[in-house]
Amino acid sequence: MENKREIFHVLTRRFGLLDKNCCSVGSFEISTIQSHILYEIDRQHEPSMQQIAQILTMDITTFSRQIQTLVNMDLVKKTPSSQDKRVSILSLSVQGKFVATSIDHAMNVYLDEVFSHMDENEREMVIRSIKLLNEAMSKSSVCCTPLY
Amino acid sequence: MENKREIFHVLTRRFGLLDKNCCSVGSFEISTIQSHILYEIDRQHEPSMQQIAQILTMDITTFSRQIQTLVNMDLVKKTPSSQDKRVSILSLSVQGKFVATSIDHAMNVYLDEVFSHMDENEREMVIRSIKLLNEAMSKSSVCCTPLY
DNA sequence: ATGAATACTTGCAATTTGCAAGTAAATAAT
């Protein structure tokens, strides 16, 4: 029987390391969490604070302060919702979009390099496997609240 | 072309979340980093502080203090090396071994549950893919030095 | 024997964290 945890542990530590090192773009020093925040704001449609905080399973107060930092860095904009004045709609500034895109690009460059060590069949298999795994994880009842 | 980053991001966030939630065993409150430290001490043969800190890419001073905490919790033992009195050999206490094993078990239970949503062929494919990926990542020259 | 390198520890100051308590707006109850 395989020790599944081991191989997953190695994988996620490596990826986490990449996540950690990827995040300085130009003069911006971006922490891992901040890059994840930018990533999620970019993905979602007019997200509120709550929404992003929940996706990232962050305490809302911690999140609030991280957003303040990102607003001060002029990477994120906060717009009060017209429907509900309590909620702030988050969006990326032009600079924020640039940073998010740069990080995304860097990550994909890295992943392409990783995949270059495989042949075409292997590449396809791996991609298919990760997708399968994501589906299976989202079906799981054991861990965590589903992310998407 | 796939957006590789997206599917990897989802995967590693989910796994990270699991890592975060898994770690309270009995009366022990274990943080994610601490569980990784226990895991690596268990894996390695008579590791020094440096060794584990490097594997986990942690600052040695931060690591030193984390180890102090784990020693105080009676989960880790520090034995001065007989060959070199500067180095401390790390090992798990009986309790530490128990905690590490419990976490490992919990993770594998979760992973088994995840894999139960697949058929046997898929399971094999996924395991093979993760291994392939780990190999490819270890060959990569790009990762883990700052990208910009 | 002396200087440089290595393995680790401590001082300190900055950052990050999460709970408790706050404000303000929307919804429900009377």
Added chain:
DNA sequence: ATTATTTACTTGCAAATTGCAAGTATTCAT
């Protein structure tokens, strides 16, 4: 219509975590 409750977010504060600089102790190099 007024009051109470819930929701969305912010601030106070105290504890924990971090990393650099500077320290000690041991080993290696010359």
